[in-house]
Amino acid sequence: MTITLNGDPFDISGPLTVSALLAKLEIDARRVAVEHNLVVIKRATFDDAIVREGDQVEIVNFVGGG
């Protein structure tokens, strides 16, 4: 199944939690914020939020800026 991850199509084998998605991507959950279908997900609920077919996921972090 396919989701939209940071604007691009991304294939996953099936529905999975945000935590599992971050683990699969080898991203440290403490360093990022996640938006799931336009709603920001609290870090404490990364284990509960399920990503499904066609969902939009944004994963962001801090970069240098003014």
Next chain:
Amino acid sequence: MDTFSIAGKTFASRLIIGSGKYPSHAVMVKAHEASGADMVTVAVRRVNISDRSKESLLDYIDTSKMFILPNTAGCYTADDAVRTARLGREAGLSNWVKLEVIGDERTLFPDNEALIEATRVLVLEGFVVLPYTSDDPVVCRKLEDAGAAAVMPLGAPIGSGLGIQNPNNIRIIREFSRVPVIVDAGVGTASDAAFAMELGADGVLMNTAIAGAQDPAAMAEAMKFAVRAGRLAHLAGRIPRKLYATASSPIEGLVGR
């Protein structure tokens, strides 16, 4: 004691610095240390999914000393700015945001209408909102009415280094405002920062002037002293300007008269 507080939080320095455009993380760390600043802006961006080898910015900012101020730079609508602010809050350690809603690509001037709208939304959500705005006293008043914790008028376009283009407006904004006024953008060198503070600004925010200098750490130190000097001069009360000279030495007792 001359303290600098925004929304009840007190800062040691009136200089707020950026974290963008440094030649390397190492140079940024040295410049941050030399600046004496205790608030630093950061941007919120998508993680690079295909290449996550890049180091994290937060590995190079001592968050025990530096307060992180996420920005909404690059947002052109109120919706995008609100969305970015919410993500920044979740990625960070506070509910503060440097709110930018840009209205024009070449000048990076703010879209003040959208800025006021986004300020209203975020204040209702409990954010401490520091909006980057035009140097327009009426807009600044509207932002304050919308609940902004400070107003941050530009001195000149972002990254231009032109210095304070409309000093009268900065003075008027300071007179009008009941919240801190932070001159944000346009500083080129130390005298610009000092000038902003002499005009009565409560603080100065800059990125390019330090990050783009040939020696960023040296410029950061210069900015530290400039902001302090300008603040002291403002508090000291300058002499009135006069067209003609007034002698500094006594005019009596001159030899040969």
